[in-house]
Amino acid sequence: MSGEYERSERPLADAAVGERRHLINLAYRMLGSPAEAEDAVQEAYARWYAMPPAQRQAVAAPGAWLTTVVSRVCLDVLGSARVRRERYVGEWLPEPLPDRTEWLGGAGGGPADPADRITLDESVGMAFLVVLESMTPAERVVFVLHDVFRYPFPEIAAIVDRTPAACRQLASSARRRVRAARVPSAGQSQQALAVRHFREAWEAGDIEALVGLLDPAATMVADGGGLVGAAVRPVEGGARIARYLVLMAGKAPGLTLLERTVNGAPGLVAQRDGVTATVAALDLVDGRITRIWAVRNPEKLGRWTVPAGA
Incomplete structure (x- = not known):
């Protein structure tokens, strides 16, 4: 039975x-x-x-x-x-x-x-x-x-x-x-190229190049959850975002920027000593970056463990 x-x-x-x-x-x-x-x-x-x-x-x-x-x-x-x-x-x-x-x-x-x-x-x-x-x-x-x-x-x-x-x-x-x-989204290849240029300009601390890649009305939202440093309000305007990014990079020497897939689209990962500090998703319209979502809350980054240089 x-x-x-x-x-x-x-x-x-x-x-x-x-x-x-x-x-x-x-x-x-x-x-x-x-x-x-x-x-x-x-x-x-x-x-x-x-x-x-x-x-x-x-x-x-x-x-x-x-x-x-x-x-x-x-x-x-x-x-x-x-x-x-x-x-x-x-x-x-x-x-x-x-x-x-x-x-x-x-x-x-x-x-x-x-x-x-x-x-x-x-x-x-x-x-x-x-x-x-x-x-x-x-x-x-x-x-x-x-x-x-x-x-x-x-x-x-x-x-x-x-x-x-x-x-x-x-x-x-x-x-x-x-x-x-909703806005028209860029193709994967176009977005990947924009992400690459953005990474290179950020690594070089080139504010002018960053401004050229960002839409003048771009917005950046950062999520630190109160556990790490992050802008508590959206940073608005391409020029302000560019200056903010270069300033933050200067305060965190030794960061390695990696081009990675973020939620199915080309994005950026910032690591320090092999530990992921930031995962950034980007939105692109007409060849320029319009929005950046930067997740810095370490409680949300446990799966992002790709070693630098991988």
Whole structure:
């Protein structure tokens, strides 16, 4: 009898475990943090395995059940996160993602990391994630489910306990935020070239060259979390950003600048003695850098461990 039961449970367990990558991708876009995404997914699996076996057997679609739980957990996390971020020192930015070959354990057979399960596409670009941060928790969850993962509104309504009409309104409101913030993005090769020129000018301390690469109305946002030095307010204007960058470089001798993939796009990593101090994502329009997001909070940089010169 027990053998028959185990055989009947195995396909169900395999189906549930097979959803992990999808759930991590969903939760990261909702929360902007691989660690929080992993916690949300773990919570969903904990609830799944806490159910009596007969109750699990009654679930026709484990993936749909787990998606519902993860989405509701993310709604709760986003609600509490808004309160926490009101107390956050300076600007809060999403945790940057390296290419899967560049995080600790990613290329060397180390332990599995949730970041390695996240698909790097435009929906995890820093610009997109920052717009998601401006949404209400309900807007963000509904928008990610519908516009990113293509769930139909009747299914989303059941997930978030709202009517389909209410979900449509939330998605429409979220879409307006995205449209208002969206600008034409540069191609990968153009952005990589701009990042290279930017790195060379920064290394040389060439303020004039930096100003030429930056849009006159460019904005730089830094996230130090109160743990390391960082501008607590956005630095606005290409000339001001250039002077600020050169000043900061002068105060931190020995920095090595590396061209690395940041959330799926060319970006920069600053290291000192092999330890990552800053990860910078950049946005480019018409050949000039318009926005820089510099993550300096060490709690968000644990995966950025590429040795200098690698």
